Amino acid sequence: MADKSSSNSIIKAEDLTMAYGDFVVQKDLTFDIKSQDIFIIMGGSGCGKSTLLKHFIGLKQPATGRVLFHSDSQQNQRESDYIDFWQAEESRRQRLMQRCGVLYQSGALWSSMTLAENIALPIGEYTDLSESDIRHLASLKLALVGLKGFEDYYPSEISGGMRKRAGLARALALEPDILFLDEPSAGLDPISARLLDDLILQLRDNLGCTLVVVTHELASIFAIGNNSVFLDAETKTMLTTGDPNELVKHSEHETVRRFLTRGAEE
Amino acid sequence: MSTSRYQISDDNGQKALKLFGDWTIRHSGQDSEAILDHFKQSPFEVIDGGAVEQWDSSLISLLLRLDTFAKEGQQQLHFQSLPRGAHELVELANTVPERQGADKKKEQPTLLAHIGDKVLTDYREALGFFFFLGESVKSFYRLIRGRARFRGRDLREILSDTGPEALPIVTLISVLVGIILAFVGAVQLKQFGAEVYVADLVGIAMVREMGCMMTGIIMAGRTGAAFAARIGTMQVNEEIDAYRTLGISPMDFIVLPRILALIIMMPLLCLYANFLGILGGAMISVGAMGLTFTEYWTQTINAVDMTDISLGLVKAFIFGIVIAITGCMNGMLSGRSASAVGNAATSAVVAGVVFIIVIDGLFAIITSLLGI
Numbered sequence: 001m002a003d004k005s006s007s008n009s010i011i012k013a014e015d016l017t018m019a020y021g022d023f024v025v026q027k028d029l030t031f032d033i034k035s036q037d038i039f040i041i042m043g044g045s046g047c048g049k050s051t052l053l054k055h056f057i058g059l060k061q062p063a064t065g066r067v068l069f070h071s072d073s074q075q076n077q078r079e080s081d082y083i084d085f086w087q088a089e090e091s092r093r094q095r096l097m098q099r100c101g102v103l104y105q106s107g108a109l110w111s112s113m114t115l116a117e118n119i120a121l122p123i124g125e126y127t128d129l130s131e132s133d134i135r136h137l138a139s140l141k142l143a144l145v146g147l148k149g150f151e152d153y154y155p156s157e158i159s160g161g162m163r164k165r166a167g168l169a170r171a172l173a174l175e176p177d178i179l180f181l182d183e184p185s186a187g188l189d190p191i192s193a194r195l196l197d198d199l200i201l202q203l204r205d206n207l208g209c210t211l212v213v214v215t216h217e218l219a220s221i222f223a224i225g226n227n228s229v230f231l232d233a234e235t236k237t238m239l240t241t242g243d244p245n246e247l248v249k250h251s252e253h254e255t256v257r258r259f260l261t262r263g264a265e266e
Numbered sequence: 267m268s269t270s271r272y273q274i275s276d277d278n279g280q281k282a283l284k285l286f287g288d289w290t291i292r293h294s295g296q297d298s299e300a301i302l303d304h305f306k307q308s309p310f311e312v313i314d315g316g317a318v319e320q321w322d323s324s325l326i327s328l329l330l331r332l333d334t335f336a337k338e339g340q341q342q343l344h345f346q347s348l349p350r351g352a353h354e355l356v357e358l359a360n361t362v363p364e365r366q367g368a369d370k371k372k373e374q375p376t377l378l379a380h381i382g383d384k385v386l387t388d389y390r391e392a393l394g395f396f397f398f399l400g401e402s403v404k405s406f407y408r409l410i411r412g413r414a415r416f417r418g419r420d421l422r423e424i425l426s427d428t429g430p431e432a433l434p435i436v437t438l439i440s441v442l443v444g445i446i447l448a449f450v451g452a453v454q455l456k457q458f459g460a461e462v463y464v465a466d467l468v469g470i471a472m473v474r475e476m477g478c479m480m481t482g483i484i485m486a487g488r489t490g491a492a493f494a495a496r497i498g499t500m501q502v503n504e505e506i507d508a509y510r511t512l513g514i515s516p517m518d519f520i521v522l523p524r525i526l527a528l529i530i531m532m533p534l535l536c537l538y539a540n541f542l543g544i545l546g547g548a549m550i551s552v553g554a555m556g557l558t559f560t561e562y563w564t565q566t567i568n569a570v571d572m573t574d575i576s577l578g579l580v581k582a583f584i585f586g587i588v589i590a591i592t593g594c595m596n597g598m599l600s601g602r603s604a605s606a607v608g609n610a611a612t613s614a615v616v617a618g619v620v621f622i623i624v625i626d627g628l629f630a631i632i633t634s635l636l637g638i
Binding site for chain 1: 417420499500504507508509510511512513514
């Protein structure tokens with residue numbers, strides 16, 4: 001059974017412990033993210049959701065444990081199925097990172113560049129396309145997130161919601177297999193948040209991405225999530241993993257049920 | 267509007283506190299303390315709030331403190347006819363248990379521990395500096411091999427910001443320094459009737475020392491701080507993380523063009539400052555001491571030789587590296603808050619100026635030993 005379920009896992013966390021110096025944020029995290037999942041990292045404020053994300057995108061090294069990425073099967077077939085991200089050599093890690101796109105909490109657009117330049121920079125860095133090709137690609141990505149015509153705006157000239165969407169367009173720049181989204185709907189009004197959720201579903205369905213989403217917006221969790229991990233701040237470990245729509249009904253942990261029902265008594 | 271009043275009654279051995287009037291932050295200051303003192307001496311069991319007119323959280327705070335005291339003393343405190351809502355608020359404040367460890371401990375470290383902490387922090391900072399220096403060298407190596415990438419437009423923008431836009435302030439300061447040197451020299455040399463040697467003094471002092479040092483200090487304050495603040499803000503905004511996760515080296519992309527720009531601009535600014543300083547000296551000598559401009563100029567050219575000029579330029583080049591590195595490093599290592607960015611800018615300027623003066627001092631010692 002273990003074999004079958006892990007055969008299409010794209011990322012695995014094994015006994016992961018995260019710490020800032022001596023301060024342990026979370027320990028003993030073990031879960032699988034399957035290909036084409038929309039995987040939700042959820043939990044109360046300050047439980048280490050964003051920190052966990054940093055371990056997947058190469059910004060923070062785990063205290064103990066491993067983060068495994070499925071190797072690109074087209075290139076080296078069956079050689080070794082999983083790569084230990086933090087033990088791999090730098091160049092290998094760089095190649096893995098190129099398969100990932102990241103949307104940061106604040107958008108993190110480069111403030112000295114226009115939206116089009118923000119998207120063009122990574123494309124120019126990793127491809128041999130001509131300037132005009134790159135420009136067209138950047139326009140396309142912006143159109144995909146509903147920002148057609150905003151190519152020459154600077155990040156400071158657009159609203160927070162638009163910045164998030166532009167950030168998503170940049171995350172899509174290198175045609176990633178895996179998209180990491182850090183609180184995509186935080187700070188957005190309900191309609192924009194809903195539109196972003198729809199966009200995320202469309203991306204998964206049409207581009208075949210796997211998405212890893214940090215969020216505590218219940219509406220989003222149920223609307224898009226089909227797998228999840230719940231981090232608990234009190235016990236400093238994960239309580240459960242699975243489809244949030246199932247967890248809300250059948251989880252044996254009261255904390256998880258309370259979280260998913262906004263604390264309503266059953 | 268009535269002020270707060272209270273009354274303590276003793277009814278068959280049951281002590282009760284009765285509150286009257288307004289219990290708001292503006293009216294109840296003295297009374298709360300008095301009640302608490304009273305409670306510590308002889309506790310009462312009942313609090314009657316039936317006659318309270320206006321109230322706010324100062325009343326709740328008083329009730330909670332009394333409640334805590336009562337619990338510590340293993341007593342029961344009964345609240346009677348409290349105003350609507352007040353009772354609920356007291357209960358609300360009591361329902362959420364205090365988060366373990368949320369209470370920040372204020373442990374006073376011993377002197378020894380304090381010194382140890384400081385040494386360890388400084389050690390780590392020094393390590394960080396050398397690490398950054400190493401990274402910059404690696405980045406330069408990549409540049410030489412044609413592997414480093416940054417945008418030409420960024421470099422042009424930084425060049426214009428560190429060059430032409432710095433000219434007005436450099437002009438002002440250099441001319442003034444020249445004038446000051448001329449005055450200082452004139453007063454002394456007049457006693458020997460050797461006013462013409464003011465040109466030597468101003469020329470050599472500007473070209474060897476003041477030109478590069480004043481430019482360095484101006485640029486540390488102007489550009490070093492700007493680098494640190496700019497990069498620190500990018501850090502707060504997660505922009506640096508975004509470079510990293512996209513596999514674009516922030517060293518190459520952000521730091522390298524800034525070092526390059528200052529390496530190019532500092533010697534040029536220094537030359538300009540030298541020239542204007544000498545001009546400032548000439549203004550005084552010609553205007554106030556009766557020398558002709560030609561005399562002053564010939565005297566200067568005879569006094570200053572290529573060695574002096576190159577020495578100043580070499581120092582300017584080194585100061586350029588120092589300013590760029592202290593500015594960028596403090597920005598890159600900045601924390602992620604507004605105050606951290608402020609601190610980064612401050613330490614960039616302080617470190618820049620200190621390094622510049624220390625290096626200048628070292629140069630003075632070495633050149634005098636070598637007789638240059």
